[in-house]
Amino acid sequence: MSEGTAKKEEKPRKFQAIRGTRDLLPPETALWNRVEQTAHAVFGTFGFGEIRPPIFEPTGLFARAVGGETDIVSKEMYTFVDRYDRLDPSPTVGQLGDYFEKVKRLYEEEKIPKTPFNKIAVEEAQAIWSKIEPWLEDRPTPDAQIATFDRLFVFMDAMQLGSEISLRPEATASVCRAYIEHGMQSLPAPVKLYYMGPMFRRERPQKGRYRQFYQIGAEVLGGSDAPAIDAEVIEMVMTFFDRLELQGAQLDINSIGCRECRPKYVELLRAELLKVKDKLGPDSQRRIETNPLRVLDSKLESEQGIIAKLPGIADHLCEDCATHYAAVKHQLEMRGVIYRENWRLVRGLDYYMRTTFEITAQGLGSQNAVCGGGRYDGLVELLGGPPTKGIGFAIGEDRLILSLQESGKAPAPKGRDVYIAWMGDKARATAIRAAKDLRKAGFSVELPPVEQKFGKALGQADKLGARFALILGDNEVSEGLWTLKTLADGSQAKFTEPDLLEHLRKSL
């Protein structure tokens, strides 16, 4: 290892986390764990059970549930074609004909997706096959023809076999799929489920927004659409935030009507918007056609005055929706949940209806929504299940963590309970045994792998934030009395092995 020789060695290129993804590291992960454990605890008290659906699903599931026209599905999903594993991966020359026919048939039956790429591959393969077929009578195959055979392999191997799958951009669709797949409609209603984990959307990263991000969510499926269910779900999220001491949590609620009344309102809104079209910016002008409700959400200062004069949906709900909305508000009041009515609150996903809500928090920049949710009574049926009521929410965990950090609610990093400073071969064995026993008793223990002088060991103990140093040298081993030093004040005392455990239990 001389310095001179190695200096020109080429270093391998450094890898880095893919754009929009990141490593969560200690001590921050302690906060993540606290948040997730609090979710388990709080949701458990509301009778929710955890579901862990897969991280990818058939692309069609999200297209159907979230809406094929939404940005999420049309341009933000990570979609790829899976391998089709029922084809013989490496046919011999003799099997080539059968293999090609099989590929062609699967393509026609759309078991292999008809992507533009596959179309070209099949056509090329067909052209080559027409040329090869007459040659097959010649045995053995002349060398000059082998290259052409290889070209056929190349085209078939390059085909995007298998079905289209996507990394989940959200989890409600997966939960509904699982509800149907496992026949949960025959469970006592309603079925209350929660989940947590990574989601994926290919968006431009910014504060509180990542391409791999984390959500904690819950869904209530089946049973009735009783307003009390809406209220309880909201109460649960607020309880969760309260438990975490989230600062400045602001709950906004609204009702966006149902299949009956919403379309009528949307038309009314569109008509009103067209009257003031010239005064709106280009984004809002476009939305008059694509999604008039979203105009209400505009952040443009210049549009605020115009938007304020637009008709609100609350005045145009059908009787059932109006009754439901009023009852939800009443239920929230009975539970002591403080809310703000926000008639401009709309949801981006297609499946929402009636109750919608959003919770914002401090310290998040422009991405200040930390939770969004609502009712989606038609969704399970849309996915091929029985008619089923549904309501749920999703919390942006990254944003929640960010807000907790901004307001100083992150827990202080926890150091070791005990650092074992040992010297000498006899003490080594004792130290190993001590570490085992202390860890068994639940203490966080650092056992240095190699012998260190006591001065150095205590320095390490200090740096690692240890509460105590257990000093084990020749004296301790021969006396059978172990020295325990309290790092904070420098005091130390001697204990027998059992007394030590007892003493630590009391003081930690």
Added chain:
RNA sequence: GUGGGAGUAGCUCAGCUGGUAGAGCGUCGGUCUGUGGCACCGAAUGUCGCGGGUUCAAUCCCCGUCUCCCACCCCA
């Protein structure tokens, strides 16, 4: 996808109108072979994000590109 800002040691950053790099903190070792926090001494780590151009010479100027940050769009 659009716009703005930024990339120099593990971290925070310096580097005067271009002359091939420094500080503080951190890490490791020593002063200190049974006692830490302090102090002092010493060491390691950089293709100055990457590629190209201008120049005798580029961390610095120009172009491209990547990544990060912020905002728009959209959303949790």
